[in-house]
Amino acid sequence: MKSRLNLTIEDSLLTSMKKYAEKKNTSVSNLVEAYFKNLTKPAKRETFMDMVEKLGPHNIDPKADLKELYYQNKKHGL
Template structure:
């Protein structure tokens, strides 16, 4: 079920919105509804493994002491 909503919008902006909606073959109501649905949509969290897989190649030796490298970087301001 749909309900009515009254909005107060600056006249010039409303004209631009109506023009945009017309060019998109939609209505201002549909634009507003889609906007609110987008705002309220929960953010999909990416899994840690997906983030790791998306990292790309590296040139770190597999036998490197990562903890030591980290502290050396911190020591040198990196």
């Protein structure tokens, strides 16, 4: 079900939005609805792989003993 909403905006902005909507083959109402949907949609949860990709490259020797590196870093407060 759709409801009616009254908005008060500058005349020049409304004129610009009508022209924009016409170029996009839509209506000002549809543009406003899409904008509101975008504002209210839940934020995308970051996945584990997203976090890993943010880490970027590392300089750890592939042959290194990671357990030993962990304890060395812990010992030195890193």
